[in-house]
Amino acid sequence: MGYREIYEGWKADPEGFWMQAAEAIDWDRAPTRAFTDDGTGHGTGEWFADGLVNTCWNAVDRHVEAGRGGQVALIHDSPVTGVIQKITYAELRNRVARLAGALRAQGIGKGDRVIIYMPMVPQAIEAMLACGRLGAIHSVVFGGFASHELAVRIDDARPKAIIAASCGIEPGRIVPYKPLLDGALAQARHAPDFCVMLQRDEHPADPAPGRDLDWYEFQHEAAPAECVPVEGNHPAYILYTSGTTGQPKGVVRHTGGHLVALNWSMKNHYGVDPGEVFWAASDVGWVVGHSYIAYAPLIHGNTSVVFEGKPVGTPDPGTFWRVISQHNVRSFFTAPTAFRAIKREDPKGEYKAKYDLSCLRALYLAGERADPDTVNWAADLLGVPVIDHWWQTETGWPIAGNPLGIEALPVKVGSPSVPMPGYDVRILDEAGHEVPDGTLGAIAIRLPLPPGTLPTLWNAEDRFRRAYLDHFPGHYETGDAGMKDTDGYLWIMARTDDVINVAGHRLSTGAMEEVLANHPDVAECAVIGVADELKGQLPMGFLCLTKGVNRPEEEIVAECVKMVRDEIGPVAAFRLAVVVDRLPKTRSGKILRATMVKVADGEEVKVPATIDDPAILDEIRAALSRIGYPKAG
Numbered sequence: 001m002g003y004r005e006i007y008e009g010w011k012a013d014p015e016g017f018w019m020q021a022a023e024a025i026d027w028d029r030a031p032t033r034a035f036t037d038d039g040t041g042h043g044t045g046e047w048f049a050d051g052l053v054n055t056c057w058n059a060v061d062r063h064v065e066a067g068r069g070g071q072v073a074l075i076h077d078s079p080v081t082g083v084i085q086k087i088t089y090a091e092l093r094n095r096v097a098r099l100a101g102a103l104r105a106q107g108i109g110k111g112d113r114v115i116i117y118m119p120m121v122p123q124a125i126e127a128m129l130a131c132g133r134l135g136a137i138h139s140v141v142f143g144g145f146a147s148h149e150l151a152v153r154i155d156d157a158r159p160k161a162i163i164a165a166s167c168g169i170e171p172g173r174i175v176p177y178k179p180l181l182d183g184a185l186a187q188a189r190h191a192p193d194f195c196v197m198l199q200r201d202e203h204p205a206d207p208a209p210g211r212d213l214d215w216y217e218f219q220h221e222a223a224p225a226e227c228v229p230v231e232g233n234h235p236a237y238i239l240y241t242s243g244t245t246g247q248p249k250g251v252v253r254h255t256g257g258h259l260v261a262l263n264w265s266m267k268n269h270y271g272v273d274p275g276e277v278f279w280a281a282s283d284v285g286w287v288v289g290h291s292y293i294a295y296a297p298l299i300h301g302n303t304s305v306v307f308e309g310k311p312v313g314t315p316d317p318g319t320f321w322r323v324i325s326q327h328n329v330r331s332f333f334t335a336p337t338a339f340r341a342i343k344r345e346d347p348k349g350e351y352k353a354k355y356d357l358s359c360l361r362a363l364y365l366a367g368e369r370a371d372p373d374t375v376n377w378a379a380d381l382l383g384v385p386v387i388d389h390w391w392q393t394e395t396g397w398p399i400a401g402n403p404l405g406i407e408a409l410p411v412k413v414g415s416p417s418v419p420m421p422g423y424d425v426r427i428l429d430e431a432g433h434e435v436p437d438g439t440l441g442a443i444a445i446r447l448p449l450p451p452g453t454l455p456t457l458w459n460a461e462d463r464f465r466r467a468y469l470d471h472f473p474g475h476y477e478t479g480d481a482g483m484k485d486t487d488g489y490l491w492i493m494a495r496t497d498d499v500i501n502v503a504g505h506r507l508s509t510g511a512m513e514e515v516l517a518n519h520p521d522v523a524e525c526a527v528i529g530v531a532d533e534l535k536g537q538l539p540m541g542f543l544c545l546t547k548g549v550n551r552p553e554e555e556i557v558a559e560c561v562k563m564v565r566d567e568i569g570p571v572a573a574f575r576l577a578v579v580v581d582r583l584p585k586t587r588s589g590k591i592l593r594a595t596m597v598k599v600a601d602g603e604e605v606k607v608p609a610t611i612d613d614p615a616i617l618d619e620i621r622a623a624l625s626r627i628g629y630p631k632a633g
C-alpha cells in the first residue's frame with residue numbers, strides 16, 4: 001500500500017488503524033479500545049487508557065526475551081572524552097533493572113517525579129528507562145540550561161529525586177553541573193528527598209552530605225526491579241518547553257500512545273528495520289532526544305547512537321561522517337543548523353571523502369526550517385534522500401514528513417512533505433475558516449490528536465486549553481503559520497507567537513524579556529529573533545533605560561548578556577542588545593515586534609497603520625546600525 005491509501009485508510013477508520021499499530025507492543029493487559037473521548041465536547045481524550053503496559057519492558061526486556069540480548073542497544077560515541085562504548089540489550093536490561101531497584105529502595109515508585117540533569121552519556125538513558133520500569137515520571141532538563149531554569153522545573157514537577165552527572169563537556173570547556181544544581185536547589189521552593197550523582201572522571205564533584213548518593217555506590221547492593229505495569233494513560237514523562245512566558249510548559253506524555261506511535265514511526269517514517277543502527281544527533285534534553293535517541297529506536301529493537309560531541313570542532317567537520325561509517329548508521333537525523341556549521345567549515349565537503357558512507361540510506365532534518373541551500377548541499381554531498389520533517393515537543397513524533405518506509409514521495413525542497421496518519425492538518429484564517437490551497441494561514445490539527453501527542457500540560461490543564469485549543473475550537477493550534485499546496489504538501493513558514501528557534505533550540509523571547517526587565521537600569525525591553533546564517537535565528541534585545549541612568553551603553557549591555565546567560569543558560573546564545581529611547585508600539589501600547597524583526601533583517605517594512613509614532617522606526621534603525629545590523633547580503 002502506498003502513502004495515500006494508508007493515510008485515507010487511517011482517516012476512514014482511525015480506531016482500527018491504531019488498534020492494529022498497537023499489536024506491535026507487548027501489553028500486560030491489551031487495551032479494549034484505542035481512543036476514549038473525554039466527553040468535554042472538544043474532541044480531546046486519551047489513547048489506550050484501559051491497557052496495562054510498561055515502557056521499559058517494551059524498550060529493553062522484550063528484546064532480550066526474544067533472543068536479541070546480544071544485540072547492541074546503545075553506542076556511546078564521545079569524541080569529547082575519547083570513549084566509544086557499546087551496551088547490549090542484555091547489559092542494558094541488567095543495568096536498568098539494578099538502577100530501578102536502587103531507586104525503589106530509596107522510595108521511588110509509580111507516579112513519583114524524578115528530574116534527570118545529565119549530558120549525553122548512556123546513564124541518562126538508563127535513568128529514563130529506570131523511571132519507566134517503576135512507573136515513575138521523569139523530567140529531563142537540558143544541560144545547557146542554568147540554575148534558574150532548573151529551579152523553575154523543580155518547583156513545577158516537584159521531584160522526589162534528582163539524578164545528575166558531575167559535569168558536561170563542551171568543546172574546550174567543562175561545565176560543572178553540581179554548582180548549577182546547588183544554585184537551583186537554593187532558589188527552588190521544593191526540595192527533593194535525595195539526589196544521585198554520576199561522578200565523571202573529567203570533573204568529579206564533592207557530594208552534598210545527606211543529599212547526594214553516589215550513582216555506583218547506591219546501586220551496589222540493590223536488588224534488580226521488575227517492570228511495573230501501568231495504565232496506558234499513565235504519564236511516562238514531563239518535558240518542559242518554551243512558551244510565551246518565562247514559565248515553561250510541562251508537556252505530558254502518556255505511556256500507551258507514546259509506545260504505539262513511536263514504534264509505528266520507526267519503520268514507516270524513518271524506514272529502519274529492527275537490528276539496524278539509527279542515529280539522532282541531538283540531546284536527551286530535547287524532544288528529539290527523548291523520542292529518537294532514547295525511546296523509539298529501543299522500542300523498535302534498533303541500535304541507537306548516543307553522540308557526545310558537536311558537528312564541528314570535535315575534532316573536525318568530518319565527525320558525523322566518521323560516526324555514520326564506523327557504526328554502520330542507516331538513518332541519520334539532525335537539525336539543519338548542524339549542516340550549516342559543517343558547510344561553513346568544509347564548504348566542499350572534503351572530509352566526507354575519508355569515509356565510506358554506503359551504509360546510509362537517508363538523512364532526516366527537523367527542529368527548524370530546512371532552508372533549500374542546506375538541503376541541496378546535503379543532498380549533493382551525501383547522495384541520499386534528504387527528508388525534511390516537521391514536528392514539535394508537543395507532538396513527540398512527526399506531524400508531517402516523507403514516509404520512506406511506506407513509499408518515497410517526491411521531495412519538494414523547502415517543504416516537510418505530507419501529514420502522517422493521525423494528523424488531519426488544516427490551514428485556517430483568523431476566524432478559523434479553512435483557506436484555499438496555496439494561501440498562508442495558521443496551521444492547526446483537527447482533534448483528536450493522534451497517540452503519543454500531549455494530552456495536557458503538567459499541573460496546567462487550563463493553560464493547555466488556552467494555549468492550544470481555545471483559539472480554533474475543535475483544533476489544536478500548532479503555533480506555526482504556513483500553507484498547503486495542491487499536492488497536499490505542507491510549507492512551514494514562521495511561528496505565530498514569541499517563540500524563536502536558535503540552532504534548532506526552541507527558546508522564549510518572553511522569558512528573556514523577564515530576565516532583562518530585572519536589570520536595575522532597564523525600564524522596558526523587547527527581545528526579538530533576528531535571522532542568522534548559522535543558527536537560523538539569534539535573540540536580540542532592545543533596552544530602554546530608566547530615566548537619569550547615564551552609564552556607558554556597553555556596560556549595561558554586557559551586564560544584560562551575563563544575566564541571560566546566568567539565568568537561562570548559555571544555550572540562549574543571547575549576545576546582541578542595543579539601548580534605545582523608545583520601543584515602537586501600537587496606539588494601544590502593543591510592542592510591534594514583527595516590524596522590529598523586519599527592520600533588523602533589512603526587509604522591506606510596511607509601516608503598520610496602528611503605529612503610535614512612525615519616527616521610532618528610524619531610531620531603531622540608527623540603534624541597529626551601531627551593532628552592524630541589518631547584516632549585508
Ligand code: COA
Pocket residue numbers: 119142143144145168170171175281282283286288310311312334335337338341366367502503504505534569570571572573
Ligand atoms: N551543556 C552546557 N552548555 C551547552 C550545552 C550543554 N548541553 N549545549 C550547548 N551549550 C552551550 C555551548 O557551549 C555554547 O556556549 P558558549 O556561548 O560558551 O559558546 C552555547 O550553549 C550555545 O550552544 P550551541 O547552540 O550548541 O552553539 P555553538 O555555537 O556551540 O554550536 C552548532 C553551533 C550549530 C554547532 C550547534 O548549535 C549544533 O550542533 N546544533 C545542532 C542542534 C541540535 O542538535 N538541535 C537539537 C534539535 S534536533
Ligand code: AMP
Pocket residue numbers: 241287365366367368369370388389390391392393394416478479480492493494495501504505506
Ligand atoms: P520543538 O518543540 O523544540 O521541537 O520546536 C518545534 C518548532 O520548531 C515548530 O513549532 C516549528 O516552529 C519548528 N520546526 C520544527 N521542525 C520544523 C521543520 N521541519 N520546518 C520548519 N519548522 C520546524
